[in-house]
Amino acid sequence: LKPPLLNSARVFAITHSSWRRKRASFQVSAISFQKYIHFAVNETKRQTQLVPSPLQEKIDGKSELQMLSFQAPKIRLLRSLCIETEAMQVLDFNVFPEPEFDVPIFCANFFSTTSINIVVLDLNPLHDVISQRDYKERYYKSLMPLGLKYAELLPWGGKLTSESLKFFSPIVIWTRFTPSELKNDVLYSAFTDYYKAWLKLIKHAVAETDVSQIMSNREAQHRYLTWRAEKDPGHGVLKKLIGETMAKELLRSFIFNGIDELGSTTFLDYFPEYRCEDGAINEKRSIVGKSFENRPWDTKGEFIDKNS
Numbered sequence: 308l309k310p311p312l313l314n315s316a317r318v319f320a321i322t323h324s325s326w327r328r329k330r331a332s333f334q335v336s337a338i339s340f341q342k343y344i345h346f347a348v349n350e351t352k353r354q355t356q357l358v359p360s361p362l363q364e365k366i367d368g369k370s371e372l373q374m375l376s377f378q379a380p381k382i383r384l385l386r387s388l389c390i391e392t393e394a395m396q397v398l399d400f401n402v403f404p405e406p407e408f409d410v411p412i413f414c415a416n417f418f419s420t421t422s423i424n425i426v427v428l429d430l431n432p433l434h435d436v437i438s439q440r441d442y443k444e445r446y447y448k449s450l451m452p453l454g455l456k457y458a459e460l461l462p463w464g465g466k467l468t469s470e471s472l473k474f475f476s477p478i479v480i481w482t483r484f485t486p487s488e489l490k491n492d493v494l495y496s497a498f499t500d501y502y503k504a505w506l507k508l509i510k511h512a513v514a515e516t517d518v519s520q521i522m523s524n525r526e527a528q529h530r531y532l533t534w535r536a537e538k539d540p541g542h543g544v545l546k547k548l549i550g551e552t553m554a555k556e557l558l559r560s561f562i563f564n565g566i567d568e569l570g571s572t573t574f575l576d577y578f579p580e581y582r583c584e585d586g587a588i589n590e591k592r593s594i595v596g597k598s599f600e601n602r603p604w605d606t607k608g609e610f611i612d613k614n615s
């Protein structure tokens with residue numbers, strides 16, 4: 308096994324010294340997401356043969372961005388993007404199973420400044436958990452106690468892009484808080500618990516052999532990637548940091564890698580409601596608008612839309 312740093316050596320070499328200098332002048336309270344990544348990578352290595360993915364070689368290092376990517380049996384891609392500047396800290400960490408597995412996608416997206424921490428932590432379902440009860444029961448029933456524990460400690464963050472909800476599970480942690488040592492500790496604890504839960508799912512997952520089922524998993528993952536590569540709320544920040552061209556390249560080839568390999572269906576085919584009269588994609592993030600002021604899942608993981 309190669310240590311993860313070898314994998315990111317090039318990017319890291321460019322970034323490390325300037326990053327260290329900057330960190331020294333940070334406020335003590337600034338959260339660092341490095342330990343989150345270290346935990347996830349080490350915990351995965353305890354379970355499986357994690358090998359570096361060549362992906363990030365394609366991208367030039369930019370001072371504040373740190374990227375890591377691996378693959379393993381059952382795992383198509385484990386990748387993280389960590390951004391640490393004086394003004395903000397970002398963790399974008401996802402793990403995508405191979406299409407033979409319908410195991411949820413691990414998703415941790417944290418955006419943090421001195422005044423606000425915006426958090427999405429979830430085992431994003433591959434298939435619809437509202438209409439496909441068997442899928443929900445299989446993966447989330449036993450995880451509800453974990454979800455409830457953290458839903459209390461990290462309460463619902465209020466209205467969000469309505470379309471996003473289909474990509475979330477009944478145990479999603481969607482929250483916003485003013486950073487404090489206590490809250491940051493709770494977040495780290497939630498992250499490690501959710502990651503351990505995900506590792507268990509993938510460990511016990513048995514490869515699907517039915518071709519149509521594998522195709523359906525592949526398409527669901529492609530649809531997810533297509534949605535996020537087009538409408539993820541982090542795009543604006545990325546564009547400001549590295550420019551539109553680099554940001555687009557980073558999104559397609561690294562962050563949402565697989566979008567060009569797993570399928571050829573377009574964004575507008577999946578989400579036709581975003582089609583403008585001239586055939587372009589509507590630039591609005593949401594067509595429906597924001598909704599779900601409160602957590603729309605009850606304690607049993609039943610979808611309850613109190614908003615309508």
Ligand code: BLA
Nearest residue numbers: 397399416417418425427466467468471474540541544545
């Ligand atoms: C805000 N990030 C948000 C919001 C959500 C997410 C739900 C609230 C705004 C909204 O309702 O859209 C996250 N949305 C997700 C995730 C999925 C989804 C994970 O649909 C998955 C399916 N966030 C990042 C990264 C950056 C970032 C990498 O993950 C920056 C580089 C920034 N997220 C960010 C910022 C906001 C935000 C700045 C607040 C701005 C806003 O509300 O539009």
